[in-house]
């Protein structure tokens with residue numbers, strides 16, 4: 001359960017008094033997610049999400065994330081909105097953490113997504129990329145090459161505890177990616193963490209995207225590679241090309257990929273698999289036993305990385321053009 005910071009009812013009521021949010025009826029910690037502390041509140045005006053920003057979120061980046069949600073919603077993308085306080089600020093403080101009240105998005109995330117859902121996700125991702133145009137704030141991707149090197153430096157001495165031989169293998173992969181990473185692909189605002197638990201569905205229709213706290217400026221097609229990693233592999237580790245095809249077709253129905261973007265998909269997928277391997281590895285090695293969070297398995301992403309190392313063409317992911 002991702003509640004790193006606890007709150008008292010008195011502090012919460014004082015916090016809520018700064019908003020036009022109604023009277024507090026009840027609240028509880030949300031037993032999902034690994035990054036921030038989230039609470040579901042019921043107030044006399046309806047449900048709300050309270051988020052306390054934790055370790056990986058820089059306070060200085062919060063105007064980018066919260067402003068982006070408004071920018072995207074203004075352009076018709078379904079995503080939650082941060083509520084303004086009575087003084088107009090989008091951000092407050094609770095239990096010593098930066099905190100925001102976020103509108104409640106109806107829907108559930110899918111435990112067993114099918115190809116038709118992957119198509120919807122691909123389409124929504126491209127819609128987000130288009131809607132992100134014109135957003136003036138900038139945030140470089142803190143979890144690209146330089147960030148990977150920093151994370152790796154903090155984990156590599158203990159990496160062999162997770163699997164023997166990892167220290168050499170991952171060091172070699174980072175050197176390869178540093179030498180071959182693409183330079184001139186279309187850039188824009190990317191979500192950067194569009195996993196199944198960040199996409200809500202009502203019936204079979206996609207109802208919205210949440211959790212924009214890794215959003216940044218990077219290659220747009222890198223975001224597609226993240227979704228391929230997160231949505232198109234089965235539990236047994238096999239790549240599902242039907243899901244990959246649906247995801248890419250859905251994306252291209254809104255924003256067709258250039259030849260250069262298609263050619264870069266294999267290396268970008270290696271990079272995005274490495275990114276989630278590294279954050280998971282770091283958390284695996286550093287999260288104290290007994291913390292109220294379910295740690296995610298880094299090896300899942302090591303296996304995906306090895307899969308991508310053997311891919312030469314986007315067609316192998318299911319891209320038909």
Ligand SMILES: Nc1ncnc2c1ncn2[C@@H]1O[C@H](COP(=O)(O)OP(=O)(O)OP(=O)(O)O)[C@@H](O)[C@H]1O
Pocket residue numbers: 002030032033034035036037038049080102103104105106109193195197198210211213
């Ligand atoms: N606006 C919202 N409306 C409804 N439910 C929400 C909303 N925001 C968060 N939740 C609930 O809280 C859970 C955790 O939220 P979120 O994914 O933002 O947390 P996180 O710790 O940043 O997670 P992650 O591990 O995906 O980075 C979601 O799976 C969802 O159940």
Ligand SMILES: N[C@@H](CCO)C(=O)O
Pocket residue numbers: 034035193195276279280296
């Ligand atoms: N979506 C990430 C967690 C948030 O960074 C993962 O599954 O590792």
